[in-house]
Amino acid sequence: MQSENTIVAYASELEKATFYKKTYLHVAIAILAFIIVETILIHTVPMEWIAAMVGGKFVWLFIIGLFWLGTTLSEKMSFNPSREQQYLGLGLYVILEAIIFLPMIVIAVALTNSAELITQAAIITLFMFSGLTAVVFFTRADFSFLRTAIIIGGFISLGLIVAGALFGFNLGLWFSVGMVILASVSILYQTHQIKNQYGTQQYVGAALQLFSSVMLLFWYVLRILMSRRN
Template sequence: MSYANEFEMEQSSPFAIDAVREDRAAFLRRTYAHLAGAIAVFAGLLYIFVNTPAIHDPLLNMMVGGQWLIVLGLFIGVSWLAEWWATRSTSLTTQYAGLMLYTVAQAVIFVPLISYVVLLLEQPEILAQAGFLTLVVFGGLTAFVMFTGADFSFLRGFLFLASMLALGAIVIAVLFGGITLGFWFSVAMVGLSAGYILYDTSNVLHHYRTDQHVGAALALFASVALMFWYMIRVVIALQGDD
């Protein structure tokens, strides 16, 4: 999900792995603080979107049927632009604009799923359960990478291919309404998101410069959001509500 390892070596700041311990620790603190901030803003926006009919109803109407593919395409385009701003720009303002744009886009794309859980199923505890599971898995994978110092950049090709196959399955399922992507697809996507967390966390350590904390936070947030989405679907299925 990140292209940080393609950055040019002539940049002034060192990669985190090559920086002195104090600078590396400061970079990691900034990165994870920005990740926490993005998650907090995401949660706040979702609460507003789902509980404000003037926002919720048009968004939900826009994301039904075949229009979901349009929304998905826009989301992919916005995500690419946001990542470009956050990781490639030398302007800190543009980097923050990229992170904020991506956070808003994630909140919008989550509206149908959160609305289904909160308004239709009336089981908001599902979100707490999925959030807790996501936090536990994310924390465990992060600790593994940080303690071992492993570089999982070799996963890039596999993750890209798996993502394209998953995207193809989603498009086919939307175009042909009789096809349902059920429990095991969601489990597989949780596994894919775990792979992305390993990949992005190791990139934070090995392939981001110490002045790229905003872009690093965006990459991690993307992986966490992907896991949270499918963790919700797994919890719903296990409770027999899907």
């Protein structure tokens, strides 16, 4: 008899299908929740506060710091044995993403006086995510080696972001392209991990990991589209 939290790679076909269905359903729910929370923030947060988020370098660094701490807490909660804690972790992360996205969403809408850029970025992100996921599921390639590259790339990108905020220089188009590549690599790695390392009861934590990479990809795809309008 298999244990309740069987590793997905060793689970039955029915258990695998159920796990994947729950994982991607939770990713979709997280995205929908993000849209709802973002819409509420846009209509309730004063423009002065939004401007202050990006206008002061130390304010933005403080927000990045809180986001990092919140992300660490959310991820820990999402893998807690308590299902309630798992959902609290996922919900907290959705709210954090909505807050940090708020200034860029407002600027993107202002550039075209519509949601055109956001829609374009969302479609591109969806197609890229679907393609990357298909690569993992329909090939037997081992993407576990990507972990080192993701860690190194993450530290380098964080250092550049902090330096850019402190010294006021624009990281430019090529940085955004690099981050799109990093997010894509992360999706490949995390999807591979979900297939081979996660337990069948860890679908909330798996969803959070995928959602975080999808949002990172969306952020920099949107930045690239916005750079073409400036």
